[in-house]
Amino acid sequence: MTDAEIIKSVRNGDQEAFRELVKRYESRVAATVIGMLGPGPDAEDVGQDTFIRFYRHLDQYRGESSIATYLTRIAINLSLNALKRRKRQRTLFLEKPVDEAIDIPDPDATDAYDGESELVQQAIRTLEPKFRAVVVLRLMRGYTTKETADILKLPLGTVLSRLARAQNKLKEILSPYFGEGHG
Amino acid sequence: MDKKMHKLLIRSFDEALSVDEQQALQRALENSPALQDEKTRLQRIRTAASQSQITFSPGFADNVMRKVRQSGESNGLAESFFDTLVAGFRPVLIGAVVVMIALISLNLIRSDSLSLSGAFAEPTVTLEDAYESTYAMNLE
Numbered sequence: 001m002t003d004a005e006i007i008k009s010v011r012n013g014d015q016e017a018f019r020e021l022v023k024r025y026e027s028r029v030a031a032t033v034i035g036m037l038g039p040g041p042d043a044e045d046v047g048q049d050t051f052i053r054f055y056r057h058l059d060q061y062r063g064e065s066s067i068a069t070y071l072t073r074i075a076i077n078l079s080l081n082a083l084k085r086r087k088r089q090r091t092l093f094l095e096k097p098v099d100e101a102i103d104i105p106d107p108d109a110t111d112a113y114d115g116e117s118e119l120v121q122q123a124i125r126t127l128e129p130k131f132r133a134v135v136v137l138r139l140m141r142g143y144t145t146k147e148t149a150d151i152l153k154l155p156l157g158t159v160l161s162r163l164a165r166a167q168n169k170l171k172e173i174l175s176p177y178f179g180e181g182h183g
Numbered sequence: 184m185d186k187k188m189h190k191l192l193i194r195s196f197d198e199a200l201s202v203d204e205q206q207a208l209q210r211a212l213e214n215s216p217a218l219q220d221e222k223t224r225l226q227r228i229r230t231a232a233s234q235s236q237i238t239f240s241p242g243f244a245d246n247v248m249r250k251v252r253q254s255g256e257s258n259g260l261a262e263s264f265f266d267t268l269v270a271g272f273r274p275v276l277i278g279a280v281v282v283m284i285a286l287i288s289l290n291l292i293r294s295d296s297l298s299l300s301g302a303f304a305e306p307t308v309t310l311e312d313a314y315e316s317t318y319a320m321n322l323e
Contacts, residue, residue, distance in 0.1 A: 015251055022244045027237075034237045044246075047239050051247045052254060116231040124232065138197065139232040145197050164193045170228055171221075178224050 003067050010058060021067070022051050028068050028141070029075050035136035036079035038125050046082050050075045065150075072141065073151050076133055083129045116177075123173045131166040134159050184217045192222055196229065 001009070001020065009017035029050050030043075037043040053074050054061070061070060124135050137148040138159075149159045171178075188211040194200065195208055212219050287302045294301030 016248070018251060019244055019248050022247050026239060026243055030239045030243075031235065031237045034239075035235065039237075044239055044243070047243065048247050048250060052250050055251050056254065116227070117234045117236070120228055120231040121235055121237075135232070139229055140235050142233060160194070160197055163197050164190070167193055167196070167225060167228070171224060174228060175224075178227055 004063070007058060007061065010055070018051075018055055025051075025068060025071050029071055031140055032072050032075040032136060033079050035121065035124065035140045036076070036129075036132055037082055038121075042082055042086075046075070046078045049078055053078070069147070069151060072137070072143075076137070076151060080129055080133065119174065119177055120170070123170050126173060127166055127169060131162050131169065134162045135166045135170070138163055184215065184221065185211065188215070188218055189221065192218060193225070196225065 001017075003021065003024070006017050006021050010021075026047075029047050033047045033050065034043045037046060050071060054071055061067075065073075121140075124132060124140070127135060133152060134148055137143045137151060138145060143151065145159050145163070146156060149156045152159065188208065191200070191204055191208045191211070195205075200208065212222065290304040291297060291301050294304065299305075
């Protein structure tokens with residue numbers, strides 16, 4: 001069944017047909033949400049909420065953008081909300097800001113991380129949310145800069161500026177691992 | 184490392200450079216091993232980011248479908264009530280605004296003055312009016 005046929009079935013009352021859409025787009029939503037929040041229960045909840053929100057507002061989906069892009073937009077917005085909630089909770093409970101850089105292992109302990117990909121993902125999660133979003137969409141998901149700007153509803157110049165700053169920051173964080181003499 | 188060329192290098196990954204910019208960057212890369220190393224590092228970071236294999240835990244689709252079924256049974260009612268409220272309120276709001284505009288227009292036409300008092304048909308009482316009525320009461 002095509003995506004359009006599945007949506008038509010769901011709109012006609014076939015709830016189970018929605019499962020096929022979930023399976024088709026689960027990995028893309030996972031890449032977005034876990035890229036933003038890191039693995040864990042938060043990301044699982046946000047991932048589920050992304051699909052639930054899409055299901056509840058299926059009648060509003062007109063097909064102007066692809067389902068993947070539509071879901072990604074929802075996933076990014078819910079992820080940014082989750083990050084704001086985390087920050088508020090830390091403030092409310094007077095917790096020290098979590099230094100996510102602590103997750104990045106010792107550069108000399110090469111058995112502490114499972115490949116460069118995981119290291120880069122951890123580095124991405126140390127970025128501020130607004131930089132993290134552009135990096136997740138552009139570098140991890142492979143959207144063009146224009147598509148990234150459309151999804152985030154930002155001017156193209158802002159996306160390019162944030163990408164440049166994020167890459168410089170990532171390079172600083174990862175230089176002990178990706179610098180001379182490593183890898 | 185030349186800061187200007189470094190900026191151009193970063194831009195080259197995500198923007199279309201002009202012909203002049205491309206040539207300038209190419210020359211800079213040929214002449215600067217440090218810039219070439221920087222390009223290699225950035226490319227490595229970008230490649231590693233794009234190769235991320237990330238999935239949700241097993242049973243994700245089942246969890247979503249369970250919530251879909253639950254939302255259909257209970258929250259659907261609350262949602263439809265709220266949606267009905269919003270849908271009903273909108274025409275009432277529009278109607279109220281139309282009536283207000285009509286009344287204000289009528290008051291302005293009747294009062295012959297473009298003022299807030301005229302718009303809301305406030306009776307205009309001057310100090311003289313107030314004084315004269317009080318004086319008349321005293322005489323009585």
